[in-house]
Amino acid sequence: MSQQNLESLDVGAIREAFPILQREFNGEQLVYLDNAATTQTPDPVVDAMSDYYREYNANVHRGIHHLSQEASIAYEEAHDRVAEFIGASGGREEVVFTKNTTEAENLVAYSWGLNELGPGDEIVLTQMEHHASLVTWQQIGKRTGADVEYIQLTDDGRLDMDHARELITDDTAMLSAVHVSNTLGTVNPVSELVDIAHDHDALAFIDGAQAVPNRPVDVEAINADFYAFSGHKMAGPTGIGALYGKKELLEDMQPYLYGGGMIRKVTFEESTWDDLPWKFEPGTPQIAEAVGLVAAIDWLEEIGMERIEAHEAEIARYAYERLDAEPGVEIYGPEPGPERGGLVGFNLDSVHAHDLASIMNDHAVAIRAGDHCTQPLHDELGVAASARASFYVYNTKDEVDKLVAAIDDARQLFA
Template identity: 70%
Template sequence: MSQSSSALDVAALREDYPVLDREVSDGVPLVYFDNAATTQTPKQVVDSIVDYYYNYNSNVHRGIHQLSQEASVAYEEAHDRIAEFVGASGGREELVFTKNTTESENLVAYSWGLNELGPGDEVVLTEMEHHASLVTWQQIAKKTGATVRYIPIDDDQTLDMDAAKDIIGPDTALVSVVHVSNVLGAINPVSELADLAHEQDALIFVDGAQAVPNRPVDVEAIDADFYAFSAHKMAGPTGVGALYGKKHLLADMEPFTYGGEMINRVTYEDATWADVPWKFEAGTPVISQGIAFAEAADYLDEIGLERIAEHETHVTEYAYERLAEYDDVEVYGPPLGEERGGLVAFNVDGIHAHDLSSILNDHGVAIRAGDHCTQPLHQKMDIAASVRASFYLYNTREEVDALLDGIDDAISIFK
């Protein structure tokens, strides 16, 4: 694969990912364009998991023996490292490990939402929210009597900020917004939304699952009250995510789950809780995954998030430009020239997204087809499903050409 026009040495980086050398569909080389769902994992991150299990596998915070001490230190320092990665100066006191972004959203919904929301309160979402946000706050509103309102999208499929200024008002208790849409690729002005929320004494929760992997994020500069993201979308392992929360908010919140590890003192009558973050991490936690999470952060920082963002932009713009050449292809999201995340969702007229995905698979191209956990957004756009090609630091323009060859084949078959 040739190097992209960005500053990344893509050929060298691809050597970190053995899976990218495999063949699929009768010897066809793999083209992996499903990165918005899960990125591939480099050898350095896998090696950190192997190192844990081979050399100091032990439970944390439960033993005074050498292995437990080493595991505990590595796990605690992983919290500090991930906090640093997103600009949280409070370290582990502001950074909780969860299973994923969805669990982070639910943690806040149940630990904060159930206790703070009531009739007359409003939770403001956007029309481009992932189900992790939309369904969670929808159900919490039903339990508490709160109301959910939605900031609409404009004709160019970006957020209508004039409407946002009207919708976020005195009754708003929380704004929950996706930082980068996993369908439209739109990058939302989360700092401006945070200002609008705080002007009304409301909080803001930012879903950063599609932002943290490929661009510098500073939660304090954004002034986010809560910010969530997942390791498996940023070259890390599955099974672990992070919730950033301002220190005073996390300190006042009740635990989401109960059991071992999260307690301070227990009697037959009552219990008190451990400090943040441990009070939110009941039971044996995600030890190896957390350690590997920190390794992924080191890996990305060594490459440079600015360079990763630049590379993704080059590949995304090329894909957008080439897809726009087709008369029967509709590309969704902001037009070329607007800032976009590293993905392109589209449909080919007369070909169902699942059929196109199957033909692309025959060409070795792995993409996502469906509603991408955004059924209401697809309903608003009056489409049943879409095809999504999402890019990461190891993808190239030549791979986009393979995608286009698959589309040409599909068009010739169906038309």
């Protein structure tokens, strides 16, 4: 995208939709740089959810009265809107609403993994996996006897694709890989990974929690068998995420949560399941959250996903360059470019990441500190924790300057 098109993004106007960004702490305006954990929610999303509660609050698929019909239509069409957003031509039958990416991983692991895996099978992950993937498949491996293997990283924080080709074999049954690392910022070659898995008749699950919010994603172009993401990382509400699955796979899978709303017929002896996607959505679902997710998608697409990706990349590049010029700062992950997303993980010499985040907080700069749910990756990096500044469509270079100024204060304090 050209610099001219990038500059046409009116960040000031975008920020007006986020009253929370006007908050002040200790006399300083909030600088929110914790977007990889959760993004802020714009007024149109809040308004859409409020309209649901004020105007047509009712349970779905339960009643024939007007409110239930309106709520049911909105909830069902939300699946269609998500499918359109991620390029799933199968529509609502290929989109299951979950609480988040973690639940989507568990759904596939329990509904598919427990039934299909056994001794001699292999599950291949990457060393940069979020615990949502790593812990889930690790525990499924223990229950089924399947082995769990990990694709190693290069020194600059990329996947070692030679090792991937060596590790994925005819014994591999499932590859689960993160699209964009929430610690390193690495954008992985997921289409290539999927192709390697399919060459060995393995399935591929892609964790898109850090990708769908800030770049165009086409699940059919990637050819993933499963793809998952969370609403709260894409300007949407908490409590809702989505699992994309190829229809033929979802049809063959048994549900792992049971109850009302997902059944076709129940007797005292047997039960049969409803059609897709409802057989995986028992109980009263996230109706207001689904409405909010659609509003978030509409809001993002009005801006343009390509423009959001370009803006985030520009802010991340600027942050990388500013931090790289700071004495005593170590940055993790690839250099800025197509293989790096919109976050920068780093440490400051002689300052624990938690202490650094506390000093940032004194300056009203919100960053993340800790292992970011990637403890094994931090073991590979040789550090107990790291600081992370992560960016979104409403962040500015001035906010990066405030981050760096706060780091300078921390350096002086711990000198």
